[in-house]
Amino acid sequence: MTLEQFFGNLWLLALALLRYNVTLTVLAVLLAFPIASLLALGRLSPYRLIAYPTAAYINVLRSSPLLMVLFWTYYTFPMLIGGGNVNVFTAALIGLTAFEAAYFAEFIRAGLQSIGKDQQQVALATGLKPWQVSLYITWPQAVRRMMPSLLTQTIIAFQDSTLASVIGLREVVQTTTIVNAREVRPIWLYSMLAILYLCLCFSLSRLVRRIERRTADRLGG
Amino acid sequence: MGDIGQEPIIEFKNLGLWYGQYHALASIDERIYPKDCVVICGPSGSGKSSLLRCVNGLERIQDGDVIVRGISVRNCRDLPRLRYHVGLVFQRFELYPHMTCLNNVTLALRKVLKLSRADAERRAREVLGRFGVLDQADKYPAQLSGGQQQRVAICRSLVLEPDVMMFDEPTSALDPEMIDDVLQVLLQLVQDGMTMLIVTHEMQFARDVATRIIFMEKGRVIQHGSKEEFFSSTRNPRTQAFLDRVFKEKRAEEKQRHP
Numbered sequence: 001m002t003l004e005q006f007f008g009n010l011w012l013l014a015l016a017l018l019r020y021n022v023t024l025t026v027l028a029v030l031l032a033f034p035i036a037s038l039l040a041l042g043r044l045s046p047y048r049l050i051a052y053p054t055a056a057y058i059n060v061l062r063s064s065p066l067l068m069v070l071f072w073t074y075y076t077f078p079m080l081i082g083g084g085n086v087n088v089f090t091a092a093l094i095g096l097t098a099f100e101a102a103y104f105a106e107f108i109r110a111g112l113q114s115i116g117k118d119q120q121q122v123a124l125a126t127g128l129k130p131w132q133v134s135l136y137i138t139w140p141q142a143v144r145r146m147m148p149s150l151l152t153q154t155i156i157a158f159q160d161s162t163l164a165s166v167i168g169l170r171e172v173v174q175t176t177t178i179v180n181a182r183e184v185r186p187i188w189l190y191s192m193l194a195i196l197y198l199c200l201c202f203s204l205s206r207l208v209r210r211i212e213r214r215t216a217d218r219l220g221g
Numbered sequence: 222m223g224d225i226g227q228e229p230i231i232e233f234k235n236l237g238l239w240y241g242q243y244h245a246l247a248s249i250d251e252r253i254y255p256k257d258c259v260v261i262c263g264p265s266g267s268g269k270s271s272l273l274r275c276v277n278g279l280e281r282i283q284d285g286d287v288i289v290r291g292i293s294v295r296n297c298r299d300l301p302r303l304r305y306h307v308g309l310v311f312q313r314f315e316l317y318p319h320m321t322c323l324n325n326v327t328l329a330l331r332k333v334l335k336l337s338r339a340d341a342e343r344r345a346r347e348v349l350g351r352f353g354v355l356d357q358a359d360k361y362p363a364q365l366s367g368g369q370q371q372r373v374a375i376c377r378s379l380v381l382e383p384d385v386m387m388f389d390e391p392t393s394a395l396d397p398e399m400i401d402d403v404l405q406v407l408l409q410l411v412q413d414g415m416t417m418l419i420v421t422h423e424m425q426f427a428r429d430v431a432t433r434i435i436f437m438e439k440g441r442v443i444q445h446g447s448k449e450e451f452f453s454s455t456r457n458p459r460t461q462a463f464l465d466r467v468f469k470e471k472r473a474e475e476k477q478r479h480p
Contacts, residue, residue: 116315118311118313118315119315119317121274121279121309121311121315122309122311122315122374122377123317123328123329124279124300124301124304125277125279125304125307125308125309125378126304126305126328126329126333126377126378126381127301127302127304127305127329127333127381128301128328128329128332128333129301132332136317136328136332137317140319141317141318141319144319
């Protein structure tokens with residue numbers, strides 16, 4: 001492989017990574033967070049009619065392999081919305097969002113439950129309304145506490161986004177396979193892919209550790 | 222002591238409370254008058270904290286009622302409005318750790334009383350200054366000592382200018398050298414004429430400042446009356462047993478500190 005070819009291929013891979021994997025992950029995470037927040041609240045709800053179905057959703061999705069979820073959205077969704085084709089990217093986005101929402105929901109639930117009840121009662125005792133207590137006391141602290149877990153899960157989602165190749169999304173693994181079919185340099189190409197992922201995920205996980213340490217300083221452990 | 226004809230500020234009317242099968246409070250009938258300083262004592266699990274929490278509707282009342290400033294807590298439709306007239310301070314301070322002390326104190330002023338930030342901060346600084354913690358205003362609670370945190374927590378309630386202040390074992394989580402610090406603050410409030418309801422094991426403090434003492438056990442009031450009655454020699458045997466134990470613990474503690 002000449003230097004020119006090397007950088008040409010690296011460029012192709014980086015482009016596919018950015019255009020599909022990064023976009024897919026960012027969109028899925030942004031959509032999953034509000035959905036997961038509702039799921040977490042539902043799961044903590046005193047009403048069984050709300051708590052049980054949300055718990056069921058969370059447990060089913062958390063027990064499923066993402067690969068299966070992606071196939072499921074790809075094949076079943078068009079049927080559910082009454083025929084027609086679902087764009088591959090949309091299918092992957094729905095699948096990943098639904099999957100990550102279930103994981104996020106559990107982190108959010110744990111975060112909300114970790115905030116001391118007495119603190120919320122003090123806030124109520126000063127005349128704040130329950131929604132104000134959530135907005136100013138519970139959620140800001142809970143979000144800070146769950147941030148490291150949410151970001152770690154986001155890194156996992158970023159790695160898992162490569163699974164969308166099985167339903168035909170031209171993301172980075174698919175692209176590598178296509179380039180390899182032309183050039184037949186599997187060791188080179190897949191190593192490049194590995195290094196790309198290593199660099200990104202490693203720096204992201206460093207970032208998570210820094211955030212974790214800052215949160216611990218501020219909240220005193 | 223309430224004068225004849227004076228309206229009570231808090232009235233417990235045959236109050237009862239259950240946690241599932243557990244009878245936490247049983248037929249409590251008490252009246253708290255303006256400028257009273259009532260100390261509630263008794264062994265742990267006797268329902269002292271639950272009693273305070275009923276006053277501002279943090280517990281759902283199942284039997285009887287509490288009347289606060291003429292309003293029934295049980296049938297109250299606007300609890301937030303009732304609550305900021307009644308200050309509550311917890312054993313473990315419960316400052317909001319993600320906010321500076323100043324913001325801890327201004328939050329309710331801004332969000333409940335809808336004061337502007339500038340007005341809220343002016344009032345907060347004034348109260349913090351009165352209790353000697355103004356220099357801590359811009360720090361986070363984790364940077365303060367326990368005694369300082371408790372004083373900020375007291376300011377957080379007091380800044381709303383409540384009619385009654387309730388304290389749930391305000392010194393139990395403090396190191397011995399901090400206890401007097403917080404007791405001084407309570408004394409200051411009593412001298413300012415604040416109506417107070419204090420759950421505490423500090424019997425010396427009760428003897429010094431209380432106008433009345435309520436002794437509870439197993440969710441019931443065993444004895445109530447003036448402190449003179451309470452500390453006199455003709456006591457209820459259960460009160461006697463409790464006092465003996467508290468003073469014995471105190472002596473043991475002091476022996477440990479000054480051998």
